[in-house]
Amino acid sequence: MKKNYKILGFTFLIEEQKIHNTLNELDFLSTPQSQEFNLDEDLLQFKLDNETTIDIGWYPSFDANGRFVVQRIKNSDWENPEKYIEVKWDKSLLLEALKSVMN
Template sequence: MTIQRQKTHLKYKKNKEKMLINEIEKLDGTINFDDISQVDQSSEISLIVDELKEDLFQASLPFEQILDIGWYPEFSETGAFKVSLIEHLDWENPIHSEKAKNWTDLKIALENTLKKVRIK
């Protein structure tokens, strides 16, 4: 990767991370952990599968809600991102859950899930 491409990639990655963080903050949420920002989101999934694990991102939201992002099964090329909205720690019955096989679909799944967050 050239220096210019690395700089462009870092700027793009930083903007995407900032967008997610801004959305969480708008919802009065707190990020518990964020390993997904360390993953090269400009790469093909098959090239970074060894970095894709079940626990990639988690944020606490008002009304005992949790936004969770993971890759299932972890470290598997046949896996998928799973974005879940959990309420009252009821992991067996998420409020909303959506799968995505690539970064573009993950963004859509995340947007759809954030729309389900209870704010009142």
Template sequence: MDFKNVLGKSTGIITYDNFSTLDVSSGIKGNIDNLKEDLLQIEYHNNLILDLGWYPSFNKKGAFSISIIKDFDWENPIKVQKCKSFEELENFITEFINYCNNY
């Protein structure tokens, strides 16, 4: 799993990234002390933001939440997905980056 390669396909600007430093090979348990609400933000020229976090922070029963926000309307994301594994997350990040790149 190569998240740096996936993130490299984004045409947006990464404005916050505590995600790419995670050791994916350690799984969720091995990263739980670093899994928090603010993991990754990518801003796009078309007023979209891709936002990734783990909710609730530092909780092994939590989940990744990936959202696309339009015009800073955080209360009404235009796309949201939740998952509990890095494998699922890779697919969703790819899908969401493609969506934002082509919006």
């Protein structure tokens, strides 16, 4: 059964499951420096299906000069992501990257 989840202000239809999402807590109207302590490797993670995981993290953690890493992981092969996109501090680019890895 699918459920609507709001991520970055956009609604995604995702299989009902446990979803980790602290990404929505970030304030993109301010700077990464002002939110440095919220920027870690575990911002968003959910499964599209039994084999596919979507993951967004900030690298390096707690470093305002870092970037978002958006990944599509197949069969738990974290060493070889199926899709991998790096995004600077820009909500619209991050949303586009998320949509891209979900397709």
